Amino acid sequence: MTHTHCPYCSLQCGMRLERRGRAALEVQAWPEFPVNEGALCRKGWTAAGLRGSRERLTSPLVRDRASGELRAASWDEALDLVAARLTALRGQHGPDSVAVFGGGGLTNEKAYQLGKLARVALGTSQIDYNGRWCMSSAASAANQAFGIDRGLPFPLADVEGSDVLVLVGSNLAETMPPAARHLDRLRERGGRVVVVDPRRTATAQRADTFLQPVPGTDLALALGLLHLVVARGGVDEEYVAARTTGFDVVRRTVAAWWPERVERVTGVPASELRALADLLVGAAKVTVLTARGAEQHAQGTDTVLAWINLALALGMPGRESAGYGCLTGQGNGQGGREHGQKADQLPGYRMIDDPAAREHVARVWGVPADSLPGAGRSAYELLDSLGTDDGARALLVFGSNIVVSAPNATHVTRRLEALDLLVVADLVMSETAAMADVVLPVTQWAEETGTMTNLEGRVVLRERAVAPPDGVWSDLEVMAGLASRLGSPVAFSTDAEEVFSELGRASAGGRADYAGITYDRIREEHGVFWPCPSAGHPGTPRLFAESFVTPDGRARCVSVEHRGPAEVPCDDYPVHLTTGRVLAQYQSGAQTRRIRVLPDDGPFVELHPMLADRIGAHDGDLVVVVTRRGELKAPARVVSTIRPDTVFVPFHWVGANRLTNDALDPSSRMPEFKVCAAAVRT
Incomplete structure (x- = not known):
């Protein structure tokens, strides 16, 4: 029996491997490992499927x-x-x-x-x-704001103690299913889960509040929320004065982002924005987590900085079961x-x-x-x-x-x-x-x-x-x-x-x-x-309790402005294209597409019934998605869970990234995977 970890996502779920015969392996639960407590997703349970595969390379x-x-x-x-x-x-x-x-x-x-x-x-x-x-935009932002880049500056289980958890651009329930139990536990103890995503994903379905912005506008949404927090007197002025620098400039910047302006940019109703701001101001413990949906943009670093500014204004980073973190993707x-x-x-x-x-x-x-x-x-x-x-x-x-x-x-x-x-x-x-x-x-x-x-x-x-x-x-x-x-x-x-x-x-x-x-x-x-500088050091599960990793120990509030995506819809390319993952596949699919028990239906195009009617498409019909860089033909999935102005394509197969934009974030050099202008036709 060997204790090890799953070969896929950044949870690195614990598992045990039992040998069966000369070469076969059986995956078993490892309940004592604290990150997943024995739970695994279907990818984890089938991770040994490449052992003995005819597709393994065995010679140069x-x-x-x-x-x-x-x-x-x-x-x-x-x-x-x-x-x-x-x-x-x-x-x-x-x-x-x-x-x-x-x-x-x-x-x-x-x-x-x-x-x-x-x-x-x-x-x-x-x-x-x-x-x-993966998370370079979040890394760049965290280094600027906190002086250090560690995806989560606290154990993941800490989020269960939050009063409000805000997930921005994360479909955690499908990309790392064992982590979704923390959402359920948070809600069981009376906390609220907020999801921000252009698609009503499996994660959004487990949320108490769901905001569905236009792709590429998460930054404007964060600016609008901070505007309302300031207007409602929700800024923790004592924390901001003692533990941050630069907030006065940020305060002036967000003054221009009143709710109706945010609604015009993001498509999120001003009433929903106000309701979420009230929820944040009234909560003792708020955690904000960003993921690829917010970060894989040509303005991804600024977007993360805007959400960090919100967390700092509320006085959360460094407090127990509160603060900001990034949900890293790759293992x-x-x-x-x-x-x-x-x-x-x-x-x-x-x-x-x-x-x-x-x-x-x-x-x-x-x-x-x-x-x-x-x-x-x-x-x-x-x-x-x-x-x-x-x-x-x-x-x-x-x-x-x-x-x-x-x-x-x-x-x-x-x-x-x-x-x-x-x-x-x-x-x-x-x-x-x-x-x-x-x-x-x-x-x-x-x-x-x-x-x-x-x-x-x-x-x-x-x-x-x-x-x-x-x-x-x-x-x-x-x-x-x-x-x-x-x-x-x-x-x-x-x-x-x-x-x-x-x-x-x-x-x-x-x-x-x-x-x-x-x-x-x-x-x-x-x-x-980490950091764990010596053999006698206990390691550092939680950062920022006393100071940030900056010369003066204070977090930096960095003023940012919304510029929008590098490409916006036009007559020739009238809709937004966004990409992401599905439950059964991982990254480019080089491993998971070769494990027979994992569903592999190939790429598809998710679109709203209104858009499907406009182009004359029905569920299962082949449609063509075209951008300035290429095109993809795949079956349509007509769903009401996506915005009518947006289409979604998973990136695990050849084709999706022939469409995506190579515009780069000036700080992180992250490409703009998550939004570009596209056309869809039958």
């Missing part, structure tokens, strides 16, 4: 130059080929001719080692990861960016342009600080530059299915085609792996040991339950094999616990300090919350 594949087909190769042949071609490109075009793209599902050890591989063995600044498309979206996958960061959430940070990490790595490259391009900008005169000519991909998940995906696919070399490490032949020159088969979660950091900042340990298939290597072994062939000045360990120990030393003193966390502590304590 190399594209034959004569036939253009992928053929089986030995590990030595594949890695020798990759190293030789990378060495030649670096010699001819410089180290930045090679780029690395990681994933928010990689363990902390892999994320750390991937950043080290890029900066030490390859010497490139060109590294980023798909977590940039290791939190830890994945803390330790070096992001273009501008080093381990411990240190910034790469900070001389002291460079000196510290370089000392741990055993290299000169001036040998480390500077900041590179963000995820989409990196992909957009591939194959161009000043872009990378080779790309190494670990744990990401770019062809499905990138915005403006047709354009990104063309950039991948322009590369001299594409190398993909994956479990299965994903859509991105199918384009590669070299495909490297790697272990999945049950076949390896490593840590993850969940949405609460709780570092948990996935334990190896079974040996990988013959011919499959771990990502750490792949990185070590490449590093040695590239002539790395330092060795790369393949032992996960050794790598984690090194990660702890590299993170010591940083904002995300893991120095006091060990595998044994995680096992004994069911996870350890």
Whole structure:
């Protein structure tokens, strides 16, 4: 029996794995793990479905130059080929001719080692990861407001004690079902749940109050709510004076957002806005949680800052069962960016342009600080530059299915085609792996040991339950094999616990300090919350009780203004398109679409009966969604739970992100996945 964690979302639900026969695994409940208390969603219960699958990759594949087909190769042949071609490109075009793209599902050890591989063995600044498309806007906002980015600055269960919980752009009941029990418990004790979403989702159906704004207007809604809180005398003036700076400017900014103006922008009736403001002002404990619906916008950072301003005005951050938090999406979206996958960061959430940070990490790595490259391009900008005169000519991909998940995906696919070399490490032949020159088969979660950091900042340990298939290597072994062939000045360990120990030393003193966390502590304590700077430190489940992580200990209230989406409807594209997830699938679907017991009906287009009547569509008919970047044909689902001016497409299949806009948030560099102008026809 092995105690481990689900391979999917950021809850990192605890589970037990029991071996059945030589290779099969059975998922069982682990009731003692506090995050999910034994509960799992259908994805978790079926997570072992890829074990023994015919679609698992078990041999390196190399594209034959004569036939253009992928053929089986030995590990030595594949890695020798990759190293030789990378060495030649670096010699001819410089180290930045090679780029690395990681994933928010990689363990902390892999994320750390991937950043080290890029900066030490390859010497490139060109590294980023798909977590940039997860909660980067919330991260940017939290850093500005609080001085630190940890998705939830408190355990998730704390929300049960709130009087009012506001979920902005979160369909928690479908994206992380075991967490929905907290909503039910909150309501059972008399609390109120508020959901803000353009669709009446399964989460909205469990809410006491539901607001249905036009996509891309959550910022205006937050400004209007704060306007009313100020007007009703609901600002906690003592808290604001003692624990924040900048609120006077924010107060003046929101004065212009009276309810009727907000209604014109958002479509939310002024009466509903006033009722929610009264609810917030009258509550002793308010928690605001944002998710991708509010964050995946070209103004996502400002949107989150506006909701943080509301929480600060009410005096909530740092109080028990109150405050602001972000519901991280990917399994290791939190830890994945803390330790070096992001273009501008080093381990411990240190910034790469900070001389002291460079000196510290370089000392741990055993290299000169001036040998480390500077900041590179963000995820989409990196992909957009591939194959161009000043872009990378080779790309190494670990744990990401770019062809499905990138915005403006047709354009990104063309950039991948322009590369001299594409190398993909994956479990299965994903859509991105199918384009590669070299495909490297790697272990999945049950076949390896490593840590993850969940949405609460709780570092948990996935334990190896079974040996990988013959011919499959771990990502750490792949990185070590490449590093040695590239002539790395330092060795790369393949032992996960050794790598984690090194990660702890590299993170010591940083904002995300893991120095006091060990595998044994995680096992004994069911996870350890960072920051945890020493072995004797208890970890930090709750932040901000006494001060924020800013030079003066005060939170920053940042004045923001609503600009609206980068694209608005017009005669040619008269409706809003938004995207999201469905219960049975996860991310690009590379894993879940291959588990037979999970429903896989393919993409669909959700639209309101009024819109369906206007275009002459019926439920089940094929309709075509068109944007300035591409089109998608899929069956219509005619429902009354979506706005009449909006259509919804899930992004787990090829097609949805061919439509989405690549406009970027100026701070977080988050693409505007959640809204663009579209047309729908039969």
